[in-house]
Amino acid sequence: MRGDKLGAGVYPGCNDTGSCGESDPDTPTTVWHLRGVDSSDAVVARQQGRDRFVVYAPLHTDPTDLFRRTRDGGWELRNR
Secondary structure: OOOOOOEOOOOOOOOOOOOOOOOOOOOEEEEEEEEOOOOOOOOEEEEOOOEEEEEHHHHHOOOOOOEEEOOOOOOOEEEO
């Protein structure tokens, strides 16, 4: 991971479907700063219940504000 470790994050009890429950502070995930991106705009962490890394950003964030498509169809971080 290239970004700086920010600390532990807890998955929120509410999601974008409007359903809410209790947050689970006993199962935190490590959160990293995405280099070149303000941590209030996006962070990197493991997906809940999985070993893959994902980018977390506020709801309705346009991914093209943070990333651009590569020639091979992947995504890369935009230079800020």
